[in-house]
Structure formats: structure tokens, C-alpha cells
Amino acid sequence: MTEDYLHFAWKNRLYENKVMIADSGERIEIIHPGYYNRDAGPDFSQGRVRIDGQLWVGNIEIHVRQSDWNVHNHGTDPAYDSIILHVVYEIDTDQLHRKNPFPTIELKAILDETRFSWYQQMINSGLNFPCQNIVGGIRHETIETWLERMLIERIERKTEELTLSQQPDDWEEIMYQQIARSLGLSVNGDPMKWLALSVPFRLATRYRDSQNQLEALLLGASGILLKEDIFEDQQWMDFRNEYQHLQRKHQIKALPYSVWKFFRLRPASFPTLRISQLAAIIAKHPLMFDQLKEANTPKAYFDFFKVEASEYWQTHYSPGKYSANVKYKLGKNMIHRILINGVFPVLFAYARWNNDEGLQSRILNDLHQLESEKNRITEHYKFAGFPMKTAGHSQGVLHLHHNYCRSKKCLNCAIGNTIISGYPAPTTDS
Ligand code: SF4
Numbered sequence: 001m002t003e004d005y006l007h008f009a010w011k012n013r014l015y016e017n018k019v020m021i022a023d024s025g026e027r028i029e030i031i032h033p034g035y036y037n038r039d040a041g042p043d044f045s046q047g048r049v050r051i052d053g054q055l056w057v058g059n060i061e062i063h064v065r066q067s068d069w070n071v072h073n074h075g076t077d078p079a080y081d082s083i084i085l086h087v088v089y090e091i092d093t094d095q096l097h098r099k100n101p102f103p104t105i106e107l108k109a110i111l112d113e114t115r116f117s118w119y120q121q122m123i124n125s126g127l128n129f130p131c132q133n134i135v136g137g138i139r140h141e142t143i144e145t146w147l148e149r150m151l152i153e154r155i156e157r158k159t160e161e162l163t164l165s166q167q168p169d170d171w172e173e174i175m176y177q178q179i180a181r182s183l184g185l186s187v188n189g190d191p192m193k194w195l196a197l198s199v200p201f202r203l204a205t206r207y208r209d210s211q212n213q214l215e216a217l218l219l220g221a222s223g224i225l226l227k228e229d230i231f232e233d234q235q236w237m238d239f240r241n242e243y244q245h246l247q248r249k250h251q252i253k254a255l256p257y258s259v260w261k262f263f264r265l266r267p268a269s270f271p272t273l274r275i276s277q278l279a280a281i282i283a284k285h286p287l288m289f290d291q292l293k294e295a296n297t298p299k300a301y302f303d304f305f306k307v308e309a310s311e312y313w314q315t316h317y318s319p320g321k322y323s324a325n326v327k328y329k330l331g332k333n334m335i336h337r338i339l340i341n342g343v344f345p346v347l348f349a350y351a352r353w354n355n356d357e358g359l360q361s362r363i364l365n366d367l368h369q370l371e372s373e374k375n376r377i378t379e380h381y382k383f384a385g386f387p388m389k390t391a392g393h394s395q396g397v398l399h400l401h402h403n404y405c406r407s408k409k410c411l412n413c414a415i416g417n418t419i420i421s422g423y424p425a426p427t428t429d430s
Helices: 005-010 113-123 140-161 173-184 185-198 201-207 212-224 232-251 271-282 291-294 299-305 332-353 357-367 376-384 390-403 416-421
Strands: 019-021 027-032 045-053 053-063 083-090 105-107 316-318
Touching: 005 053, 005 083, 005 113, 019 105, 045 083, 113 416, 140 185, 140 332, 140 357, 140 390, 140 416, 173 185, 173 201, 173 271, 173 291, 185 212, 185 271, 201 212, 201 271, 212 232, 212 271, 271 316, 291 299, 291 332, 299 332, 332 357, 332 390, 357 390, 376 390
Parallel strands: 053 083, 083 105
Antiparallel strands: 019 027, 027 045, 045 053
């Protein structure tokens, strides 16, 4: 038996008797199990029980064994002074260290053990995720509702990662930093954000009329431009000369070259090309945040990011090295990632700070206007019966997988609750 399963069974009243006899001989009638507390302190608050006919309202503590009370030192913790009932799987001692007396009831004889064994089998099944072979029998609405909750949790978490301890006074800068970071993907995301901090949006937009100057400014501040002289490459040397002038003028401190990763990347993902694409986005949009706040159709979002790296990179993927003529545009998948990881979290944070519920629901809706991502994880869930039509679905599934399924938190999941409470298990053709 496990304590988290006991919490689940208590919360969902998965025991046979409503009236039980405590270790003290008192008659215990459960009126309400109380409200589950995931933080420190007793497991359930505001439980309501009748003890020998007298109604009590208060905290309830749950353990596998009665002696766990002593093991956890609850007797010396004032948070546990007001326990009205102790619920255990098994009574194994009559020596409790406590300030005030309370009755203890034992669930062992009245719990359905086969349900617990079946739950154990499910989480230890070794499948891609524990309910993979069962979820197809669960009502579609239950899954959709839970996925929407997962989607909100995911976007809230991304919003928290922005670490905005106070309402920012410049949402344009934040949007610019997050777009830069998303362009770098996980490999060069942090250096791209550092670059955006070292060349703020307000400074970069001063050079938006000259892509050459803008690109020289960003490439120079990245530390890549100064890495080496390439005298035979006129454009590269022009970038360097331009940057040296701008560096003196704005006192820019370049990043060390070592922060950038090129290894194992396709040329299209090289930071040099991403920096050029960032320059193109800045050149195209004098205001990023404002425009993206107004863009609420997939087409408007995609048009916003319809840019390509500058002419120099059409014939080079590395400084000084000629390559086949390729236009490095931002592709659909890349724009998708920027929207999901950069744009929507910033807009959501803005909506939260300003209590703009309309904008919050619009962003969730916008996620359902984009196509779902396709990868190994989303394919497993789709095959098992999860809806996978929109990016809202795939984002919800990714959050569910990484935060619940992978760590087998089925007892904390609405789908898991339905499956385990509804034991025997539903079948996929019911
Ligand atoms: S956490 Fe939920 S969705 Fe994931 S395996 Fe468990 S029951 Fe299924």
C-alpha cells in the first residue's frame, strides 16, 4: 500500500463502510472526507465526521501505518495539534506520541485491494505511458477537458519562466528577447537572449532602415564577427568596420564567441543565420509586441515572421565560405516554435498582469488554430486515442507527458482518476 493511493481512496470514498469503529471504540461516521492539501500540514482540512454522534469539523491525517505518526514526528509539530481523525491502512501500535487524543480508523479490511493491485499493474506496465491501452475507453469530453487544463498549466509555466517579478514597463523589449531566444532553439536560445539584452530593441530599431548596419550591430555584439579577420571577404570586412564604429558609439560589450554552438547543427540553424533573420524581423516591424497583440489569425502570425536571412547568407552558410544559392526563410515549424515558446507566453503574461481575460482566452483559442506538432510523443498519444488536431492538443499532451505520465502521477490526473475510480477498467471498444 502507498500513502498517495490512500489519499486518493479517501478523497474518492473508495471504501465500503460509511460507519467504522475506531481503535478507541468510538463509532465514526464519515460525512465529508475534507479537502486535499498538497502543501505542508495535515493531508485533509475541513473534514466532517460524527464521533459517537457528535459532529466534528477539522483536519484529518492519513498514513499507511499508525506508527508513521511517530516516525514523522507529528506529535511535536503544532500544525498537527488539531487533528480530529487519524486514518491508516494498518494499526500497528497503540503508543502514539501526541498532545491531544484523537481516534484512529483502519481501512485495511474495507479497501478493495484488487483495485489497488490493478492500479499498480497499470503504472508498472512498461508501456509508453501507463494508461496507453485503456484511455481509448474514456469519454472524449474527459480527455478534452483535461488536455485544456494541461495547456493552461503549460502556458502558465512558460509565463513564469519569464520571471517577471513586477509588471514590466516595456513589453516590446520582453517580446523581442523571447523571439530572439526562441530563434536560437534549445541549443543557442540563451546566447540569443543575451544578445537581445546587449543590443536592446530600442537601440536595434534605430538601425532598422539599414539591414547592413543592423546585421553588423547584432553580429558584432554576438562576438562572432570579431572572431577572425577574413580579408578576402569584402562583405564580412564591411560588417566588421561598421560594427567597430557602432561599438564605439554605443559602448557595446560583445559576448564571448565560446557561448555559441555550431556543432551538429544544420546550416539553417547556425546562429549566424538566426541573427540575420532576427535583424530582418526587427527591420520589418518597428513594434513587435503591439503588432503581435493585434494579430489573431494564423495567417497574420505567419505573415509577421515571413522573413529571410540577408543576401550575404544566400551564398554563405559560414563566414568567408561560398555555398549554393539558398534563401534561408523562417519555415513553418520554426514559426510555430517561436509562437508557442516566445510570443504566446509573453502575450499571456501581459494578459495576466492586466487581468485581460479576453486576451487570455484568445491566446488559448489561437493555439487551437495552429496545426498540432508531430513527434514521437504526440504520435503515441494520438494512436492511443488522444485528440491531436491542433497545437493546443499537442501542447497539452506534451505537458501531460512530461509532468504526469512520465512520473506516473496518474492519481493526480483527471484521466487517471476516472480510470482508477471506475475500476474495473473501461475497454477500448466500450
Ligand atoms: S497520468 Fe493520466 S494520462 Fe498519463 S498515463 Fe496516467 S492516467 Fe494516463
